Amino acid sequence: MGKWIEERGVIDCPNGLLGFPHAKRFIILEESEGHEPVFRWLQSVDDPDVAFVVADPDLFAENYWENIPIGDRHESDFKGYESPIFLVIVTVPAGDPFKMTANLLAPLVLSPITKTIRQVVLSHSDYVSCYPIFEKVRSALVGASE
């Protein structure tokens, strides 16, 4: 996770997230509990009700970026996104958080240079939109606290 994320500031999302075209500005919040946090909060500045849990995809899929097919890497989506930072949206089902999943198919790509974020769909990849992550989150947390 890049150092840039630690710096507070508004991130522009010119196209909005898919299904949330009006959410064009976000801030990233983190809960500091004395260790590298597994989750961060992506909070819309425009709509207080729109917030997502996000995480570093490398926690769930080793070499996430390297495994993105060439066909997806050359999409115009990555234009101007040098040394991009990837985040994936995590779904935590209400009342059943153990069934949490991560959307590895449609990551958020952050450009530290332009301070913009966009959601891309990796249509050539085998990644799925609801990948179960509880086990990996648990071992990441327990590992970090030991």
Add this chain to the structure above:
Amino acid sequence: MLVLTRRGGEGIIIGAEIVITVLEVKGTQVRIGIEAPTDISIYRKELYLDIVGANKKAVLKDRDCLKNLLSGMLSKEKEAVQGYEKVGKGAGKDGKMD
């Protein structure tokens, strides 16, 4: 919905910058070529709807629920461990389904 009939090799222009060409018609499949400015995202519809659905489901409704779960995991509370065992396997090793 505007409905147009096109043959292979014929096209449609949307606005001034988007050109859609029917490249080939073969049985039940149609190959379509799209030329558009790079800032316009193009998706397969079913994939787009899948992601919209996933995003809507992911909107965080209960921050405390997750926080409690995380602190429960850290203190290795019985409840979290039981939940972990209940969830079981089902995840592949590399982010893809087995």
